[in-house]
Amino acid sequence: xxxxxxxxxxxxxxxxxxxxxxxxxxxxxxxxxxxxxxxxxxxxxxxxxxxxxxxxxxxxxxxxxxxxxxxxxxxxxxxxxxxxxxxxxxxxxxxxxxxxxxxxxxxxxxxxxxxxxxxxxxxxxxxxxxxxxxxxxxxxxxxxxxxxxxxxxxxxxxxxxxxxxxxxxxxxxxxxxxxxxxxxxxxxxxxxxxxxxxxxxxxxxxxxxxxxxxxxxxxxxxxxxxxxxxxxxxxxxxxxxxxxxxxxxxxxxxxxxxxxxxxxxxxxxxxxxxxxxxxxxxxxxxxxxxxxxxxxxxxxxxxxxxxxxxxxxxxxxxxxxxxxxxxxxxxxxxxxxxxxxxxxxxxxxxxxxxxxxxxxxxxxxxxxxxxxxxxxxxxxx
Amino acid sequence: xxxxxxxxxxxxxxxxxxxxxxxxxxxxxxxxxxxxxxxxxxxxxxxxxxxxxxxxxxxxxxxxxxxxxxxxxxxxxxxxxxxxxxxxxxxxxxxxxxxxxxxxxxxxxxxxxxxxxxxxxxxxxxxxxxxxxxxxxxxxxxxxxxxxxxxxxxxxxxxxxxxxxxxxxxxxxxxxxxxxxxxxxxxxxxxxxxxxxxxxxxxxxxxxxxxxxxxxxxxxxxxxxxxxxxxxxxxxxxxxxxxxxxxxxxxxxxxxxxxxxxxxxxxxxxxxxxxxxxxxxxxxxxxxxxxxxxxxxxxxxxxxxxxxxxxxxxxxxxxxxxxxxxxxxxxxxxxxxxxxxxxxxxxxxxxxxxxxxxxxxxxxxxxxxxxxxxxxxxxxx
Numbered sequence: 001x002x003x004x005x006x007x008x009x010x011x012x013x014x015x016x017x018x019x020x021x022x023x024x025x026x027x028x029x030x031x032x033x034x035x036x037x038x039x040x041x042x043x044x045x046x047x048x049x050x051x052x053x054x055x056x057x058x059x060x061x062x063x064x065x066x067x068x069x070x071x072x073x074x075x076x077x078x079x080x081x082x083x084x085x086x087x088x089x090x091x092x093x094x095x096x097x098x099x100x101x102x103x104x105x106x107x108x109x110x111x112x113x114x115x116x117x118x119x120x121x122x123x124x125x126x127x128x129x130x131x132x133x134x135x136x137x138x139x140x141x142x143x144x145x146x147x148x149x150x151x152x153x154x155x156x157x158x159x160x161x162x163x164x165x166x167x168x169x170x171x172x173x174x175x176x177x178x179x180x181x182x183x184x185x186x187x188x189x190x191x192x193x194x195x196x197x198x199x200x201x202x203x204x205x206x207x208x209x210x211x212x213x214x215x216x217x218x219x220x221x222x223x224x225x226x227x228x229x230x231x232x233x234x235x236x237x238x239x240x241x242x243x244x245x246x247x248x249x250x251x252x253x254x255x256x257x258x259x260x261x262x263x264x265x266x267x268x269x270x271x272x273x274x275x276x277x278x279x280x281x282x283x284x285x286x287x288x289x290x291x292x293x294x295x296x297x298x299x300x301x302x303x304x305x306x307x308x309x310x311x312x313x314x315x316x317x318x319x320x321x322x323x324x325x326x327x328x329x330x331x332x333x334x335x336x337x338x339x340x341x342x343x344x345x346x347x348x349x350x351x352x353x354x355x356x357x358x359x360x361x362x363x364x365x366x367x368x369x370x371x372x373x374x375x376x377x378x379x380x381x
Numbered sequence: 382x383x384x385x386x387x388x389x390x391x392x393x394x395x396x397x398x399x400x401x402x403x404x405x406x407x408x409x410x411x412x413x414x415x416x417x418x419x420x421x422x423x424x425x426x427x428x429x430x431x432x433x434x435x436x437x438x439x440x441x442x443x444x445x446x447x448x449x450x451x452x453x454x455x456x457x458x459x460x461x462x463x464x465x466x467x468x469x470x471x472x473x474x475x476x477x478x479x480x481x482x483x484x485x486x487x488x489x490x491x492x493x494x495x496x497x498x499x500x501x502x503x504x505x506x507x508x509x510x511x512x513x514x515x516x517x518x519x520x521x522x523x524x525x526x527x528x529x530x531x532x533x534x535x536x537x538x539x540x541x542x543x544x545x546x547x548x549x550x551x552x553x554x555x556x557x558x559x560x561x562x563x564x565x566x567x568x569x570x571x572x573x574x575x576x577x578x579x580x581x582x583x584x585x586x587x588x589x590x591x592x593x594x595x596x597x598x599x600x601x602x603x604x605x606x607x608x609x610x611x612x613x614x615x616x617x618x619x620x621x622x623x624x625x626x627x628x629x630x631x632x633x634x635x636x637x638x639x640x641x642x643x644x645x646x647x648x649x650x651x652x653x654x655x656x657x658x659x660x661x662x663x664x665x666x667x668x669x670x671x672x673x674x675x676x677x678x679x680x681x682x683x684x685x686x687x688x689x690x691x692x693x694x695x696x697x698x699x700x701x702x703x704x705x706x707x708x709x710x711x712x713x714x715x716x717x718x719x720x721x722x723x724x725x726x727x728x729x730x731x732x733x734x735x736x737x738x739x740x741x742x743x744x745x746x747x748x749x750x751x752x753x754x755x756x757x758x759x760x761x762x
Contacts (some may be wrong), residue, residue: 051505052433059429119512120439123432123505126717130501133713140706147699150751151692160759164752171748175741178709182737185716189730194723261723310533317529324522331515335508338721341576342645348568355564359557362525366553369532370546377542 022078025071026087032064033094033138040101040131045108045124054127061098061134068141072148080153085166088146092173095139099180102132106187113191118258118336125188132184139177146170193260197268197333203249204271210245211278211322214238218285223292225300232289232311239318246325253332261336264343269350272330276357279323283364286315290368297375306381309372316365316372323361327354403460403531406452407469410445414476414520417441421483426490426506428497435509442516449523459536467541467548470528474555477521481562484514488566495573500641501718503573510570518563521556528552575642576720579650585631586653593660596624600667605674607682614671614693621664621700628707635711644718646725651732654715657708658739664701665746672753684761691754698747698754705740705747712736 039057106128113121146166150156156163214235221231256262290312297305334340334347375381420441424434460466488510495503528548532538538545599620603613675694679687716722716729 049433051436052430055430055432055502117439117443117512119508120436122508123436126501126505127432129713129717133710133717136713137710140710144699144703144706147695147702147751150755151695151699156755157759157761160755164755167748167751167755171744174744178737178741181713182733185713185733186730189716189722189726189733192723192726194721194726261721263721263724313529313533317526317533320529321522321526324519324525328515328519328522331511331518335511335515338724339645340571341574341643341720342578344571344574348571351564351567355560359560362556363553366549369529370549373532373538373542373545373549377539380539 022071022075023081023084026084029064029067029071030087030090030094032067033091036060036064037094037098037101040098043101043105045105045112051123051127054124054131058127058130058134061131061138065134065138065141068138068145072141072145075145075148075152077152077154079155080149080159080163082159082162084149085159085162088142088149088166089169091142092139092146092170095135095142096173096177096180098135099132099139099177099184102128102135102184103180103187105131106184106191109187109191113259118261121191122261122336125191128184129188132181132188136177136181139174143170143174194263194338195256195260196263196265198265200249200253201265201267201271203245204268204275207242207245207249208271208275208278210242211275211282214242215278215281215285218282218289223289223296225296225304228293228296228300228308229304229311232308232315236311236315236318239315239322243318243322243325246322250325250329250332253329257332257336261338262333263338264333264340264347266343266346268333269330269343269346272326272333273350273353273357276323276326276354276361279319279326280357280361280364282319283316283323283361283368286312286319286368287364287371290371294371294375297379302379302381305375305379309376309381312368312372316368320362320365323358323365327358330354403452404466404469406448407466407473410448410452411469411472411476413441413445413448414473414480417445418476418480418483421480421487424487426487426494428494428499429502431491431494431498431502431506432509435506435513439509439513439516442513442520446516446520446523449520449527453523453527453530456530456534458534460531460534462531462535462537462541462545464544466531467544470524470531471548471551473524473527474521474552474559477517477524478555478558478562480517480520481514481559481566484510484517485562485566485569488514488569492569492573495641498641500575500639500643503641504643504718504720507570507573511567514563514566514570518560521559521563525552525556576645577638577642578645578647579715580647582631582635583647583649583653585634586650586657589628589631590653590656590660592624592627593657596620597660597663597667600664603671605671605678607678607686610675610678610682611686611689611693614690614697618693618697618700621697621704625700625704625707628704632707632711632714635714639714639718642718643720644715646715646719646721646729648725648728650715651725651728654708654712655732655735655739658736658743661701661705661708661743662739664704665743668698668701668746668750672750675753675757679757687757688761691757694750694754698750701743702747705743709736709740 036057039060043053043057109121109124109128112124150163150167153159153163217238218235221235223231293300293305293308293312300308330347330350334343337343340347417438420438424438426434491506491510498506532545535541600617603617605613671694675690682690712732716733719725719729722729
């Protein structure tokens, strides 16, 4: 009998600290979650350090969720109290409140989309998606903890009404939490617009045709002491028109890539690679012109020569700008591409082609400029 | 005569002012470039957060480009070239080459951090890094344009020809260096892009759907009566628990893959996620049926059997709750890591909405089952 009493005392003592531990753990968890809720409530999206701050907050929420998970996994049988159930209710309210905060943040992002570039607020979009996911996971773990307490509590019968109240509350709050998270995600998805680069292909095709036509004309043009001024002026006016059409297309790409990601169509990259090749021909023709002008210079009227060298300098500048625009177009397309991972090889190949062509183009342009500068110097233009 | 003299004096004065402005602008631009260089060298990237530093660098780079564009747009009257202007121009070419080198070092730092960095953080950093190197490339282009503009607008090319040719050599060397380094940085950064197509999970998801449908069939075939209620519910609980283990294994695989990769969503995956949530709704409906059967059998069942059955019912509810949570969390994780949110926006929205409705319905069934079990346990006490 004495031994039996001892046994019961031991069991009682063993269960008391266990109960106290769970109770304390729940209180600690509530305090931590309260702090997180306040931090989230005070967080406002601006353009400076937001993504780093939000990342820290996400880490804290993830840590909190991990604590709840550990509590679930190590929970043993215990006697549930009203205070424990109050804590569960509060936790459920807090997670629901935090999910509402995530909706607020997703709407706040709308306010910076006008001023920030896509890649900047894209980091914000990702951070908020991560936040809503973390809050959702935390709410799930709280619900699972409530379910686990239901299984592990040894006094369900006595606390039935109170437990049912908690379960109903949990259910209502998780439904509200999930609907807030859904709303957050919907806001983010709606902010994530995408455009296929195939829409640029027609204009790009026309630019290629026109550049090829200009290149052919340059190849067929023979400069003489009499015609160099007029021929170069004609080519320059054609180049200006071409440059304008390229600038218009680039502006469209810049505008689009400020608000939308791009889905890369392989043909677009191929066309941009081809275009850089045609520019290489343009600059090679220009270099030939420069050499020709240098040869014809002693026989050419000074006024004609002066105009020709000026036009040549303008032509080298315009072709240089066009060449730069091609690289810029490619960059604009792939930096925020939806399928960057799938197109990596194609992007690198295109860049290699463009780099080689642009380097040769620039080299020819620089040679042309140098020759013109020497002509200007030698003939006192 | 006096007026003509005044006019030329005014013209000369305004030209000299313009020249002074250009030198000031060139000096300011170079100072900003040196500051950016220092910022890149001091930028702290960690495996926890990279976005804030990179976004700040990008803003600095963008401001410099805007300043150069402003100068490029302001050339309206002839310039008299001097040693100082050419020296300042050369400095810009040297600075941009140095910037490209510094950004290359930063991308190396990012590559070193890759193994410990979450795919979600890395994805933002890759975009920002590509943008930074692209901006430095554009900066170089704009500086080249500025040099061309200075050349075209200068009225003493002949006199300064030798010095201009020297500048052009420095320009050429630094431009080649800049372009090669920018290209190398972009290629290195692109190599960090790692993407998984969700299509690779379709087989696993199909298996989960098949197993889920088998579970539904087994659960639907169970007919509860006072004699089998405890045993049958225990069996069902074991089956649901086994299914939960399979779902959790898949979720673990998904989380492991996404630790270092982003995702390219295909429509089949989203449809599979909807199917999984429909399975959960079916399980919820069957649970409702169990509830009705238990209520009918309650009066004719032994109390101890009923209590055992209710314990199984609580565990069963808990596992179904976990299943629902896991399915929602998998969808959230896929959304978070997706590269092509914009492209798949419509289908993502439909999937999220359907999942949310289905899981909410399931949770109501779980609550009803829990309320029934708690009520019976309370009545037994």
